[in-house]
Structure formats: C-alpha cells, structure tokens
Amino acid sequence: MKKQKDHITVFEHESLRVDRGEQRLTHGQLEALQLFYGENGVPYYSLIHNGVRFNEYVGVIQVGRTVIEVLPKADKSNDAIKWRNMLITMLNAVGIFDIQAPSSSDLRLRSNSILDLYFELFIKEVEYLLHRGLVKKYRKTEGNRTALKGSIQFPKHLRQNLIHKERFYLKYTTYDKEHNLHAILYKALKLLSYINTNAQLNSRLGALLLDFPEVNDIKITEAVFDKLVYDRKSESYRNAIEIAKLILLNYHPDVHRGTNNVLALMFDMNRLWEQFVYVSLRKHKSNNTTIAAQNTKAFWKPQEGYRSKMKPDIVLNKGKEDCVVLDTKWKNINGYNPSPEDLRQMFVYMKYYGAKKVALVYPGEVSAQKSGLYYDHTSADSKDLSSEECSVISISVDKEIKAWQFKIHEQINTWCQLQELHN
Template sequence: MISTSKHITVFEHQAIKLNQEIDGVLFDETRLKALQSYYGENGVPYYSLIHNGVRFNEYVGVIQVGETIIEVLPKADNSLKGSNEKKRWRDILIDMLFAVGIFDIHSPSNSSLKLKSNSILDLYFELFIKEVEYLLHNGLVKQYRKKEGNVTALKGNILFGKHIQQNITHQERFYSRYSTYDVEHNLHSILFKTIKLLKQINTNVELHSRIGALLLHFPEMPEIKVSESTFEKLVFNRKTQSYKKAIDISKLLLLKYHPDVSKGRNNVLALMFDMNKLWEQFVFISIRRHKEKQITITAQTSKYFWKPESGYRSKIRPDIVVNKDKADCVVLDTKWKNLNGYNPSPDDLRQMYVYHEYYNAKRVALIYPGTNTSKSSGIYLDPITSKEIDKECSVISLSVEPKIREWQKNIYETFNNWLTFGNDNVQKNKNASL
C-alpha cells in the first residue's frame, strides 16, 4: 500500500526508475518529468538521466520536487541494511557538514536542534528559523536610507519640480528627499523573502508554527528580485555581522529554488554537496584540529606546471600539503570511494607521482573511506629499467565512525602514525609494484 508520505531516501550512485516504489512512495511520471525539466539541455551535476529514470552522482543532500523530498545520502560501506543504514549515513552526513562549518550557527549548542533525524532540507530550514529568531530576540538592526515624498515638516532637500506639481494647492506640504533611519533595508528584505519561501515549500509540520510566528513578528518588507549580484553587493559591518549566517542560508535557498512557471506545482529546490569536496574538507579539518604546533597544513595549494606559447598557464592543485617547502613535506589527496581491495586507478597514481616531483615531497598518500582503517604502500618504477626508485605512494583507508569527534581523532592518529613511523608494510612491498 502506497504511503501518504512523500519522502524518498536513496544513496549516491543509486538509480530510480519510473513507477518504482521507494520508502512507500511511488516515483511516478509527474516526478520524473519534473526532474527531467530541471535537468534541462545543459544538465545538472547532481544526477544523470537514464531510460525512464534518473541515476544520482557523487552529490549528496536533498532535492525537493513539489511536495516530494528526495534525500541522497553518502555511502562508503555495506555494514548495515534498511532504515538503520539510512539513519546512520544521514547522521554521518549532518555531522560532517557541522564539522566543516556549513552549519555554523549562533545557538550555544547544536544539540538544541530538534530535527537532526530528519532530512538535510528540514535542518537547513530550522537553522534559518533559529538564526532569524536570534536576530529578532536581539533587535533588528536599523540603517539609513534615502526616501522621498510629501511631508508636513520640512526636512532634507525640496524637489522643486515635484513639489510644485503635487503641492500647488497644498502649501502645508513639502515634497522632499530625506534620510530615514529604520529597519527597511536589503538585509531584511532578503530575510523576509526567504521566510515567505519557507512558508510556501515547507512540508514539515513541526516547523509550520515557527514559520508562521516569524511572518507575524518580522516587519513586512517590499518585494525584491534577488540574483548573485544582490548578495555580492552586501557589505557586513560590526552591527550586521550577526546576519551573515542567515543571509548565507537565504542565498542558498533563494538561488537554488526553481519555480515551475508552467503549472506551479512541481517547483524544484536542490541543496546538494559534492561528496568528494566534503570528504577533502573533513579530512583537512580533522588533521588541522589535532595536529601539533610545529606542523603546518594547507589545502588546495597550487603550482604552475605547464606554460603554453600563448594563453594561461596550467596548475596542479593537491588537496592537502603538510609542511610545505620543508624537507619533510608530504602531499595527501582524498578520494571519496571505497577501493574494496583493488589498487588505486592509474590516473590517481600518476597524479601522485607528479606531486612527488613538483612539491619535492618526501612522501605522498591517497586517502579513502573504508570499512576498516588500514595502510599500504607501493613503489614507483623507473620508466627505463623498471627498477624500484625512491618514490612511494601510500594508500590510507579510514573506517567510518558513527561518533564524529572520535572519527576525527582517529583520522589524525592514523595520519600521524603514518607520518611519524612510516608504513609497516613498505618493506614487504618492496618487491611488488602498483
């Protein structure tokens, strides 16, 4: 029997076919056509179109189509099945997003959020609500703005042309341009527009009353059109810095929302994250959080490696460089995929060889998620003699832990053990090649 619920949960790289039932929800033709329309001619990176269906890529998060929520979760192992597996990976994803600072909020503790077990979309909505409640509690910031119109007491500058035109029989009025100090400015217009959007698209009954309370207490603002440039022009100062997180969420929601202009029923909102980039940030922050003071660590450090006769030079950009420009420099590259006992791809190994050369790295390593934590290594071979040379590439697999703080500590300890003591298996692998 088909449930009245409209929440579908899938994993990255999973496909959904027409008339397939997932979590008691039928993926019907209306939902498929909405995703096909959203995909458009240029495509989107979140999923690919297949025959009578879609296949999700390495992006995770939430896509809302009308009142249907499709939640896409990461997955690096097959340790659990069913609803427990979905809850585990949902919690891991949310914890990773918190760890890298995407959900940095003013609340004294993240534990005050009540919707952690629900979708990322609900969490985003609650974070925004919490931020605006925080702003209202502390008092909305006022700003000066220019205004013009008829006033009964002269202030500012009289606009003589309009004054004569409108007040020839009303000598008690003055048409002038003047400055006023109130809460009507772009920051509040953006927040008010977001509150109204939440009122329209929210499907979580637990949030309805809080959104209604915001609409009741937040001063009504004039309607504005928003684009990337709207947010680029915003300037935050000491008084308005507390608005930054609410505005960031507003930007995400307003710019990622694609209304269905033809029928108005299948609006699409996509809040998706590239799992490769999230994994890279998570590993970087985990190591940086626990590292010793004498160790330096940088992310996305680029170097030029090729110059054409004309045009722009090309760069290489490893994910993480530790102790850059020092004798003990090491380079790490993160990959969000489970090797399942296989060797890394030739492209990944060639890439690490280049990092060896250009960063004069003592050691390099590829870092993957996995079922168990393990370290192995292989030796690069001379291109002419096929003999082993003094360059190796390690493969570090990190088990996924349910408790985020313990997981981050284990990531650092595994890295530090590899960095300090080397790989116990290197000598065993000296006679093997990758």
C-alpha cells in the same frame, strides 16, 4: 530504503525511476527534474531512461512537496539513520553548520533531513534577531510630505502639488527597518512558509511572519548579497543571511504548473571528505607539523595564455625534507588498486612538491594501508622499480565523529612515521 509520506531516501549513485523500483518518481516530478537539469546539466544527477541517477553529490532535492534525500555511503550498510547523522556531523565538523550565535546553542541535530536542519537553523536565527530587536538603517527616499524636511524635487513637486499647496514633494533620509537585510529575511520566511513540509516548524514560521515587519519585495540575485555590508550593529545578521542566501538562490520555481518547484541543497562528497580529513588532521596536529589545503603550484606555461596549475588536496610540511602529499577520494575501492589516473596524478605531485611520500586516502569498511613503487622511468629496463612510493590508506567509518577524526589522524600519522623508519 524506507519510504515515508512525501519523503524519499536514496544513497549516492542510486537511481529513481517512474516505471520500476520500490520508490518511484511521478511523471510530474521527473519532468521537473528534467527541466531543472536543462541543456547544460547539473552535477547532482544524470538523466537516464524514465528516471535520474544520482552522482557523488549528497543532500536534499525538494520537488514540490516531496523531499528526495540523497545520503553518502562508504560501506555495504543501508542504514539511512546512520548515514544521515554521519552527513550532518561531517558538515558540522567542517564548519557548514558552524553557527556561533546563542540562538543555536541548543540546536538538536535530529531533523528528518538536511533540509529540515537548514530550515530550523534559519528559524532559530531569525527568532534570535527578533528577540534582540531588529536594527534600523538610514535610507534615502522621496515622496509627498506635509512638513518641509529634506530637499524639494521641484519638477515632481509642481506636477503633483499644483492643487495641494499644503504638500511638498521631497527627497529625504529615513531611519527605519526598511532595508535589504530585512527584505532578504522576509522573502526567505515567505518562501519557507510555502515549501516547508515539516509540520513541527509550521507554527514557528507563522509566528515569525506575524512578528516580522512587512517590507518591500526585492528581486533576489547574487549581486544583492555581494552588495551587503555588515557593521557592528548588523553583524549578528550574517548567519541568517547566509542561510537565506543558500535557500533563495537554490530555489527554482516551476513556471509552467507551479506545483513542482525545485529546491536543491547538495554537497560534493569528494570536497566534503577532503575538508573533513583536513580539519581532522589539524585538530590533532603536533606543533612541528604544518598543514596546507588546496595548495596551488604552476606546472606548465604556454607561450601565450594562462598557466596550468595543480592543486593537491593536502600538503604536510610543505618545502621541508619530510613533505607529504595526500589526495582524498570519496569512494570505497574495496581492496582494489587505485585508477591509473589517480596514480599518475600522485606521481606528478611527488615530483613538483619534492614530496618524500604521497598517499591516496579513501573511506572504507575496514582500516588498511598498502604501498607500491613506481617503475623507474629513467632506467633503460622498463622492469626496474624506483624508490618512489605511493601508498593507499583506507580509513573505516566510525559512528562517533570525534573517534573517527582521531582515527584519521592516528592512521595517517602512523603511516608517516612508518615511512620515516622505512627510509
């Protein structure tokens, strides 16, 4: 692991401490992470003595001016460049960076971290909007005017204009650039100019703040974004707003000292691996194959209350004789058996989906597969095996994302065909 100025790179499940290790947290940074963790905790890391241990979430946590980059790892390699590029290309493959506007057509995925990539994406989107011309919207407002245009608000007019007979206190409609879309973008630009640590982006941020119209400050909450409505003129704002939402809602200012603010942009690797396997299978699927992700099925109902449901990661050919259920796990089991919990889960999926075969899909250093039979639970002899089979598929990581996606398709497709021949 290589330490740079204001930049720490670790891998998932590794730790950072204040009292040991090549890379260390300052006491102020640890305190900021402890405050961010709070009483209810966050899924990104766990608190340990004098430090934190990262979980299966990857991405970036910025504490003050220090960027802590957490990378995935499914082999023994400590090559940060390899895994940073792998993470970025995986995110791009599943659509996290699927920005279709012309402004991102020449985007170079060579940033120092995911955070830099998000910042650059946002800057390019706002530059694109300014180049096209910012849209105006109608808004209702009120105030004193010298021309009678709108409806007079008599109580306020009498209070404010007893002396100034030339003025009218009116409620009227204005057509200008003062609206929530611009307020959100301006607030995000101001925040980025404050927290950005990439010197290459500073001049572009400064130019945008000079060119962007100043608008009234608004309090950012989830509800602000929920109320946004896009039309033909404002649809081009969607990408920039989505990135601004991610940045603004994940920013946690340090209210005590103001020096160790926290911005967390983290991704669940289990969820990302599941989506990556799904889009890889869809990319190469045949016409006679159906693929469903996160398909929900009820399996228990109490006399009162809500039903319990199961949700396998991927179901191939649901409802057909050749139905197959796949469950993805982002961990390298190194040739060992899956956990009993995972095997029991796959057995339930097989029963409730009427699946011909089920398999657990892992990343690995080498591609391999093995199968095992469940014991016959209907037999009086507990030593009897059934014909119900669960397979374990490990898929080696490839540096080229397209080659890796094809490898995923080919290995799972070959496994499916082998099971058909076997039966």
